Amino acid sequence: MKAESSSKMKSRTYDMAVIGGGAAGLAGAVKAAELGMDVVVLESGERIGGIPMQCIHPGFGNFYYGENLTGPEFSERLIEKVKLTGIKCYTHAHVEGIRHVSDTENMVSVVMPAGITQIRAKTILYAAGARERHAYEIGITGDRVSGVYTAGEAQTLMDIYGIMPGKSVVIIGSGDIGLIMARRFALEGADVKAVVEMLPYPGGLQRNVVQCLEDFGIPLLTSHMVTRIVGKKRVERVILAEVDESFRAIKNSEKEIDCDTVALAAGLVPNIGKLREADIDIDSSTKGPVVNEYMETSLPGIFVAGNALAINDYVDYAAEQGEQAAIGAHLFIEGNMPSDWKPIRKGENIRLVFPHHISGGRDVKIYARVKKPVRDAVVEFPEIDKRVRKRAVMPGEMIIVNLKKQETAGIDELTLRCADGN
Amino acid sequence: MEIKKMTCILCPLGCRMEVSIEKNKIIRIEGNSCPRGEMYARQEVEAPSRIVISVVKCRDCNLPVISVKTEKPVPKERIREVIDSLAEVEVEPPVNVGDIIVEDVAGTGVNVIATRSAERI
Numbered sequence: 001m002k003a004e005s006s007s008k009m010k011s012r013t014y015d016m017a018v019i020g021g022g023a024a025g026l027a028g029a030v031k032a033a034e035l036g037m038d039v040v041v042l043e044s045g046e047r048i049g050g051i052p053m054q055c056i057h058p059g060f061g062n063f064y065y066g067e068n069l070t071g072p073e074f075s076e077r078l079i080e081k082v083k084l085t086g087i088k089c090y091t092h093a094h095v096e097g098i099r100h101v102s103d104t105e106n107m108v109s110v111v112m113p114a115g116i117t118q119i120r121a122k123t124i125l126y127a128a129g130a131r132e133r134h135a136y137e138i139g140i141t142g143d144r145v146s147g148v149y150t151a152g153e154a155q156t157l158m159d160i161y162g163i164m165p166g167k168s169v170v171i172i173g174s175g176d177i178g179l180i181m182a183r184r185f186a187l188e189g190a191d192v193k194a195v196v197e198m199l200p201y202p203g204g205l206q207r208n209v210v211q212c213l214e215d216f217g218i219p220l221l222t223s224h225m226v227t228r229i230v231g232k233k234r235v236e237r238v239i240l241a242e243v244d245e246s247f248r249a250i251k252n253s254e255k256e257i258d259c260d261t262v263a264l265a266a267g268l269v270p271n272i273g274k275l276r277e278a279d280i281d282i283d284s285s286t287k288g289p290v291v292n293e294y295m296e297t298s299l300p301g302i303f304v305a306g307n308a309l310a311i312n313d314y315v316d317y318a319a320e321q322g323e324q325a326a327i328g329a330h331l332f333i334e335g336n337m338p339s340d341w342k343p344i345r346k347g348e349n350i351r352l353v354f355p356h357h358i359s360g361g362r363d364v365k366i367y368a369r370v371k372k373p374v375r376d377a378v379v380e381f382p383e384i385d386k387r388v389r390k391r392a393v394m395p396g397e398m399i400i401v402n403l404k405k406q407e408t409a410g411i412d413e414l415t416l417r418c419a420d421g422n
Numbered sequence: 423m424e425i426k427k428m429t430c431i432l433c434p435l436g437c438r439m440e441v442s443i444e445k446n447k448i449i450r451i452e453g454n455s456c457p458r459g460e461m462y463a464r465q466e467v468e469a470p471s472r473i474v475i476s477v478v479k480c481r482d483c484n485l486p487v488i489s490v491k492t493e494k495p496v497p498k499e500r501i502r503e504v505i506d507s508l509a510e511v512e513v514e515p516p517v518n519v520g521d522i523i524v525e526d527v528a529g530t531g532v533n534v535i536a537t538r539s540a541e542r543i
Binding site: 073158159160189205214392 | 479489538
């Protein structure tokens with residue numbers, strides 16, 4: 001807010017207001033600027049770069065850059081491009097509301113250190129990421145003591161601020177974030193007592209089970225849940241129990257683990273509060289907005305990308321979605337957005353699929369997740385005889401299907417299914 | 423003969439493999455479904471190595487710490503030494519991504535480089 005007075009901002013109409021300066025938002029902003037659009041980025045945190053800035057392990061950029069980078073390296077490349085293209089970024093900028101005035105005008109109400117202001121934009125790219133599920137959402141009761149963190153909070157403390165959250169740790173949830181934080185704690189000298197998982201199998205990639213747990217001798221307790229956190233001022237121990245097939249605690253299976261810290265890696269949920277208030281259509285399986293192939297929501301000109309759209313496996317996908325949104329916003333402003341959309345439906349063993357609508361007029365990438373693991377799987381769109389064979393599909397690993405323009409020309413709808421290939 | 427159990431990490435299949443070792447030599451690999459599994463098993467038995475990541479203190483910086491990594495994988499059994507030797511490291515700004523923070527860390531022959539940039543406050 002130094003360069004421009006808020007009154008000047010009010011009178012200006014941006015081509016695109018990007019909400020969220022993480023991977024999806026920055027990749028989208030850069031793409032939009034490259035297409036000649038006038039862009040502003042609104043970031044609520046201290047700095048742009050997003051969550052990858054605290055994910056200091058490798059595994060980022062394999063698809064987007066064709067290189068294996070750490071999170072900060074991935075984000076720094078985007079930040080570099082933002083600087084080169086001269087995109088205006090406001091930090092400490094909290095979006096308080098979005099108003100879809102008309103199909104060519106949106107008002108974003110922003111709280112910034114300089115005050116409250118309204119930003120007018122023809123299009124919006126909503127890239128506010130995800131939030132972490134907390135203890136109360138997964139049925140953990142007990143004392144309200146210090147030492148309970150979400151995995152992301154613990155990661156911020158350690159890898160942004162250089163502060164150790166605790167000495168002996170129980171991690172709840174064995175998704176990739178839980179596994180990676182188990183290793184991170186162990187590397188910095190904490191005693192990681194256990195990773196507790198409700199399902200009978202680990203939630204994260206095999207690679208992370210091996211390199212984050214087995215490398216450090218960290219026990220993985222599957223089919224277990226933490227039922228209670230106990231302590232006076234600080235966490236002193238957790239009470240856990242074995243669970244049956246319907247995830248109910250089995251009587252007399254309770255045991256205790258002494259620890260001073262609990263890190264909750266209980267999953268992510270798209271952070272779409274402001275979009276919900278704007279009354280867009282939501283997909284109950286992704287818990288994010290319903291979108292077309294340009295990541296446009298049910299409100300014309302409002303786009304969404306990254307973990308606000310759906311929880312992605314890789315930051316690379318978030319960045320790609322941001323770019324698609326920028327391409328879409330450009331078409332929208334030029335008045336060239338297609339109007340005829342064909343639905344993509346969920347068939348056998350598909351838990352979620354997006355984008356939800358395609359035009360049939362260009363190549364498009366389909367992201368999906370299965371409900372159950374299948375070996376020697378066939379992933380297919382029966383209507384167009386499109387078949388992809390996979391050695392194994394798992395709920396924790398997104399399926400990507402690239403559809404060519406010529407494959408989808410003339411279709412009315414498509415159904416994605418995943419069956420046993422034998 | 424020693425039998426080492428391991429899980430292949432190269433694809434979601436996660437083959438459970440058993441590697442038979444005699445006099446420090448692999449004599450049999452079982453359980454893999456493809457040649458990549460065999461390659462992985464050999465690597466894990468003969469020279470398991472990992473990229474090591476951490477943070478180091480940053481004096482007079484806009485950030486209290488910056489993230490670092492080993493430029494190449496280091497032998498698995500040296501991870502602890504690498505981490506311990508980073509505990510005392512303090513860098514000064516400016517730091518750019520890719521800058522060498524520690525040369526030949528803990529005598530591994532591998533450099534530790536910055537993965538995040540920092541400016542002077």
